[in-house]
Amino acid sequence: MTNTYQTTVQKNLNGKWKAETMVKNINGYDWEISTYKWDKKGLVCMAQACQKTEFGTTFVIFQDPSIKLYQVQGRGTEKAIKETHEMGLLAFDKLIASGELPHRESSE
Secondary structure, eight states: OOOOOOEEEEEOTTSOEEEEEEEEEETTEEEEEEEEEOGGGOEEEEEEEEEEETTEEEOOTTTSOEEEEEEEOOOOOHHHHHHHHHHHHHHHHHHHHHTOSOOOOOOO
16 A cells, blocks of 8 residues: 655755655654655654644654654765655555554543
């Protein structure tokens, strides 16, 4: 199963390429999926559980889950960022399908 997501690829304020996808309300969380050059460790695609608001996203550090979806060595070109992000989204879909994606604890 492959979901269709709306992804934005653009240069950040430092002139480096970054890809972002917002996935709403999966297991009680919104998920911000970001791909970027991670210093000398290569390219990384991360998913951060969060809450989307009209002002942006919020999350609680050390409480809301963060998942490394995909990591590869390479240069931070637009093409490489897009390819890495696509691999991360495929990994995210696999977590959804397998039931391994974390769930928000009920406050009841």
